Amino acid sequence: MDVSAMFKINCGLFLAGVTTDKPTGCIINTVMQVGHSPLKCSLTMSQDHYTHSQILQAGSLAITTFSKQVRPDIIKRFGFTSGKVTDKFQDIAYELDSQGNPYLLGEYVSAVFALTLSSKMDIDGGYTIFLCDVKDAVKSEGDSITYGEYLENVKKKIF
Numbered sequence: 001m002d003v004s005a006m007f008k009i010n011c012g013l014f015l016a017g018v019t020t021d022k023p024t025g026c027i028i029n030t031v032m033q034v035g036h037s038p039l040k041c042s043l044t045m046s047q048d049h050y051t052h053s054q055i056l057q058a059g060s061l062a063i064t065t066f067s068k069q070v071r072p073d074i075i076k077r078f079g080f081t082s083g084k085v086t087d088k089f090q091d092i093a094y095e096l097d098s099q100g101n102p103y104l105l106g107e108y109v110s111a112v113f114a115l116t117l118s119s120k121m122d123i124d125g126g127y128t129i130f131l132c133d134v135k136d137a138v139k140s141e142g143d144s145i146t147y148g149e150y151l152e153n154v155k156k157k158i159f
Helices: 003-008 050-058 072-079 147-158
Strands: 014-019 023-028 031-036 039-046 060-066 094-096 102-104 109-123 127-139
Touching: 003 147, 014 039, 014 050, 014 102, 023 039, 023 050, 023 072, 023 102, 039 050, 039 109, 050 060, 050 109, 060 102, 072 147, 102 109
Parallel strands: none
Antiparallel strands: 014 023, 014 060, 031 039, 039 127, 060 109, 094 102, 109 127
């Protein structure tokens, strides 16, 4: 099986941010709109991520959608370190949404969503699908980066 065929599915690159005792977050590539009225979206996350347990505790999160201008150091910070031991938001521009969850600011952001968790489904293999209500959404001018563009243009700059 050619697992790289999965990269042909048009996914994005996102930061899932949450605050319980401190702001934390992780990079994910599976967020999608699943309803219009009411406005809902889903996201999938590994149960191994520290952010996963914090979302369950908080019941809400913020999604930062990255633009094509996203810097490799941002992806490295949020995608390749653990929030258990690292203050991922130290010395970086961010704000808190109406629920107290962190989202990034800057030219590498194309949209921001404030979400509340409405239900979840455990998936075999250690993942959870979160179904969320969209409480707020704000877009910027830049185009969003796809996961394929990240693999082609950004990932190789991280390592």
